Amino acid sequence: MKKILIISILAIILVGAVLSGCVDNTNSDQPAEPPNTSGTPVASEENIEGTIKVSGAFALYPLAAVWADEYTNLHPDVRMDVSAGGAGKGMTDVLEGMVDIGMVSRDIDSSEEDRGAYAIAVTKDAVVPVINKNNPVYDDIVKKGINQTTFANIYLNGTVKTWGEVVGRPEIKGEIHVYTRSDSAGAADTWAKYLGNKTQDSLKGIGVNADPGLLTAVQKDPLGIGYNNFNYAFDSKTGQPVSGVYVVSFDINNNVIVDSTEDISTKAKTIDAIKTETFPHPPARVEFFVTKDKPNGVTADFISWVLTDGQKYVDSAGYVELPKETLDAELKKVE
DSSP states (O other), X not given: OHHHXXXXXXXXXXXXXXXXXXHHHHTSSSOOOOOOOSSSOOOOTTOOOEEEEEEEOTTTHHHHHHXXXXXXXXXXXXXXXXXXXOXXXXXXXXXXXXXXXXXXXXXXXXXXHHXXXXXXXXXXXXXXXEEETTOTTHHHHHHHOBOHHHHHXXXXXXXXXXXXXXHTOTTXXXXXXXXXXXXXXXHHHHHHXXXXXXXXXXXXXXXXXXXXXXXXXXXXXXXXXXXXXXXXXXXXXXXXXXXXXXXXXXXTTOSSSOOTTTOOXXXXXXXXXXXXXOSOTTTEEEEEEEEESSOOHHHHHHHHHHHTGGGGXXXXXXXXXXXXXXXXXXXXXXX
16 A cells, blocks of 8 residues: 555656646747748748839839849748839829839939939930831931931921931921820930920920830831830840831931941840940930938838849849949948
8 A cells, every 4th residue: 555655656746847847848938939831931030021112114114023023032021012104103102102112214303302202223224216117218217317406306396397308308208297205204304305405395296105105106107206215115035126116326426327336226236335325315314213201111121132132133124234333322322
């Protein structure tokens, strides 16, 4: 009987010791994490999360979409909403708090800065003139290009009205059908500045909404002329002008011939001209991300990434990378 009692007491002591050990482990300062069987990373305090809304320039939209995809691949807890609608819409949206970043493809006005517009340069591209490939003086334009004065007389003054006048062949009477942007657009503003430091409102022509819309108008009209952000004018796969249009070279030195340094008939030649600064500026221009006041939080982190690691996607997306000293200066504006 005594032996049974002793065994029972020892058993109780042993169970108590085991339970005590379990309690001590559970109440330790750093409890063990349960195993992660979901196949996804366990969230930590260092994970970046949030939502970034972006709207604005058609010119910057293709590259911004690439940046958004790559950034969210790195940070799956971040949601990005990127939409195009014109530089004017991007500026309005960001200043009114509708989005976190406005894409703006023109210079920032001082009145916009007074309202809190905070611009960060992120890449470079250009606006190019386009005509229909069935233009009645197509061969002449390919050889001669068009100079700044003639473009101004078409778009500002309205004194050059026929295609024959463009190339010095007055016997050709085809009337020029001029197309411009109806929406508030960085491309239109940049084109107007190239023609004489004017504004978009000074441009004559039939107003068409958006980059794709203006391009389509010229594609359908053998007598049409327009202007586009170059990523819309060239096929992204072949680097040739999109079907039905021709990208007109600028006769910069007014010698009535397209010199090798003036030839922008392909995307590769256009990009090379921008990089070597033989392309007129404007319509070569800088593209901006604009925030309302200095960015912070996940928006600031995204823009910092764009100016550093994100730059490796610029060339492959068909844009021109800014000089390193410019990128460094813009990065300091975000820090």
